Amino acid sequence: MTNLWRIKKYLRPYRVRLGILWTLVLLNIISGLAIPPLVGRAIDGPIDDGDFSRLWPLVAVIGCLGAADALINLVRRYFQTTTAMAIEADLRAALYEHLQKLHTGFHDRWQTGQLLSRVTTDLGMIRRFFAGGLVFAITSIGMITIILAQLLWIEWRLALIAIASAIPLFLIGRAFFRDFLPAARAEQDQSGEVSSAAEESALGIRAIKALGRGPLMASRFDVEAKELRERGIRKSVIASRSWSAFGAIASAALGAVLVFGAILVANGQMTIGNLTAFIMLQLALLWPIEASGWVMAHGNEAMTAADRVYEVFDTEPAIQDRPGARAVERSDVNGELVFENVRFAFDDDPREILAGVDLTVRPGETVAIAGKTGSGKSTLVSLPSRLNDPTGGRITLDGTDIRDLQLASLRHVVTTAFEEATLFSMSVRENLALGRPGADEHDLEEAVRVAQAEFVYDLPYGLDTRIGEQGLSLSGGQRQRLALARAVVVKPAVLVLDDPLSALDVHTEELVERALAQVLQGTTALIVVHRPSTVALADRVALLHEGRIAAVGRHSELMESSPAYVDVLSAESEEVAA
Numbered sequence: 235m236t237n238l239w240r241i242k243k244y245l246r247p248y249r250v251r252l253g254i255l256w257t258l259v260l261l262n263i264i265s266g267l268a269i270p271p272l273v274g275r276a277i278d279g280p281i282d283d284g285d286f287s288r289l290w291p292l293v294a295v296i297g298c299l300g301a302a303d304a305l306i307n308l309v310r311r312y313f314q315t316t317t318a319m320a321i322e323a324d325l326r327a328a329l330y331e332h333l334q335k336l337h338t339g340f341h342d343r344w345q346t347g348q349l350l351s352r353v354t355t356d357l358g359m360i361r362r363f364f365a366g367g368l369v370f371a372i373t374s375i376g377m378i379t380i381i382l383a384q385l386l387w388i389e390w391r392l393a394l395i396a397i398a399s400a401i402p403l404f405l406i407g408r409a410f411f412r413d414f415l416p417a418a419r420a421e422q423d424q425s426g427e428v429s430s431a432a433e434e435s436a437l438g439i440r441a442i443k444a445l446g447r448g449p450l451m452a453s454r455f456d457v458e459a460k461e462l463r464e465r466g467i468r469k470s471v472i473a474s475r476s477w478s479a480f481g482a483i484a485s486a487a488l489g490a491v492l493v494f495g496a497i498l499v500a501n502g503q504m505t506i507g508n509l510t511a512f513i514m515l516q517l518a519l520l521w522p523i524e525a526s527g528w529v530m531a532h533g534n535e536a537m538t539a540a541d542r543v544y545e546v547f548d549t550e551p552a553i554q555d556r557p558g559a560r561a562v563e564r565s566d567v568n569g570e571l572v573f574e575n576v577r578f579a580f581d582d583d584p585r586e587i588l589a590g591v592d593l594t595v596r597p598g599e600t601v602a603i604a605g606k607t608g609s610g611k612s613t614l615v616s617l618p619s620r621l622n623d624p625t626g627g628r629i630t631l632d633g634t635d636i637r638d639l640q641l642a643s644l645r646h647v648v649t650t651a652f653e654e655a656t657l658f659s660m661s662v663r664e665n666l667a668l669g670r671p672g673a674d675e676h677d678l679e680e681a682v683r684v685a686q687a688e689f690v691y692d693l694p695y696g697l698d699t700r701i702g703e704q705g706l707s708l709s710g711g712q713r714q715r716l717a718l719a720r721a722v723v724v725k726p727a728v729l730v731l732d733d734p735l736s737a738l739d740v741h742t743e744e745l746v747e748r749a750l751a752q753v754l755q756g757t758t759a760l761i762v763v764h765r766p767s768t769v770a771l772a773d774r775v776a777l778l779h780e781g782r783i784a785a786v787g788r789h790s791e792l793m794e795s796s797p798a799y800v801d802v803l804s805a806e807s808e809e810v811a812a
């Protein structure tokens with residue numbers, strides 16, 4: 235309950251709307267429950283006396299109350315739905331913003347499907363609770379209280395029968411809470427597993443087809459989907475059992491009232507009009523009692539949904555601005571990047587990937603990082619833009635620890651292009667300008683030229699062509715060149731390139747390198763290299779070996795002085811040749 239309660243801060247901006255909503259709910263209850271006593275009065279009065287002149291005014295009042303009830307209902311539903319949707323949209327935006335702040339380690343650990351189901355299904359459940367369950371709950375409590383008061387007023391002995399039926403209802407409700415909550419959680423978690431499986435299959439469709447593993451993946455998906463179905467059925471069985479029991483007890487209570495009511499009428503202790511009003515009210519009680527089963531189910535689902543959503547909200551962004559962090563302007567940066575005894579280990583992994591890296595990259599210098607596969611090159615270059623933070627030592631930019639610089643401004647100054655070129659479902663122009671929304675036509679043209687990505691002008695709508703999810707309609711090399719152009723557009727002070735030319739043919743790579751060399755003049759750059767040809771871009775090369783920089787120098791010097799360096803490059807070139 236506590237997590238669902240925490241959502242109240244998202245309700246605050248809608249205070250006025252919620253105020254109107256609750257007033258309408260109250261009016262709805264009053265207009266609905268005023269009718270049965272009036273019917274009773276009509277039966278015992280004008281109908282019993284056969285005095286129709288007194289009947290019509292009562293009929294008119296009952297008619298007006300019915301019409302008012304329907305109208306209020308309509309307006310209430312409008313407020314209820316629009317307010318709940320607005321709250322859901324706010325929560326979704328907040329959750330998305332929070333996900334953006336969480337460091338990459340969080341996203342490595344969490345399956346995307348589990349996050350997707352939280353952003354979609356779980357928030358939907360919370361909305362349905364606020365739009366339906368909560369309003370029903372409050373309406374039901376209000377109705378039950380007023381109806382019980384009316385029943386006691388009309389005939390207390392019959393009212394006791396109605397009240398006695400509350401005991402088994404309470405017991406069933408308690409058992410329901412005990413069983414339904416874990417069942418709902420299990421179903422929601424499994425729904426995340428199914429989303430993950432579907433998402434992985436969609437992303438990996440090429441690999442699945444190429445390996446001829448369609449049937450295998452389908453059968454694995456089937457297992458997850460069946461599990462979801464079974465958990466869903468288990469949950470529904472618990473809910474239906476309780477709802478049926480609720481309905482059965484309420485109907486039994488109604489039957490008992492009919493029998494005892496008939497005896498009281500026969501003995502002249504109760505009028506027929508009062509018995510009719512009593513039964514009408516008790517029938518009106520059936521609805522909130524039945525609805526309470528539904529409300530409890532929704533409430534439970536919303537509680538587990540809120541727990542799942544707050545698991546994400548409660549994860550503190552591991553990489554944040556330090557207190558007193560200052561903004562850094564591109565124009566103020568010289569670009570001296572220094573790694574001082576930098577250590578790094580991934581969460582929950584005792585191995586140190588970096589075990590004391592010392593490296594100075596001078597302003598405007600291009601340093602290539604070479605090393606065996608898995609030696610930690612990508613890890614090392616993820617540190618200057620704070621995609622990860624070192625677990626020991628520090629990195630300075632112009633002498634200031636990068637953790638003392640505001641994160642948002644740091645990432646405008648230090649930009650990275652990765653080997654895995656992720657493009658977004660937007661136009662080529664939007665993709666290019668992602669890191670610098672104010673970039674003009676000339677900046678984009680220059681970046682496209684540097685990355686040898688002129689093919690974009692031949693796309694059906696040139697720069698305005700919308701490229702598909704992950705740029706799937708482009709080749710690997712084309713995507714890589716666009717991602718490189720995107721990093722170049724930013725004109726950062728420090729450019730980090732994590733093997734961004736791996737998918738290019740040797741000829742294109744040479745052209746890109748030649749153009750890139752001009753851009754790199756005056757830009758501090760850190761480039762992960764695999765191919766000896768890419769090393770040509772660098773002023774110096776640093777060899778990463780067993781978590782440390784084992785050698786630094788010009789390529790030609792290292793070729794002479796470092797057998798380990800020769801080994802790494804020859805291994806890489808054999809791989810490339812293969």
Ligand SMILES: Nc1ncnc2c1ncn2[C@@H]1O[C@H](COP(=O)(O)OP(=O)(O)OP(=O)(O)O)[C@@H](O)[C@H]1O
Pocket residue numbers: 339342580583587605606607608609610611612613614
């Ligand atoms: N998110 C992660 N969690 C745990 N370990 C990781 C994670 N990412 C990478 N590693 C491990 O860290 C080590 C270094 O990986 P990294 O990707 O930095 O190496 P690399 O030198 O860039 O490799 P390659 O040349 O193959 O791209 C590897 O052993 C890898 O298995």
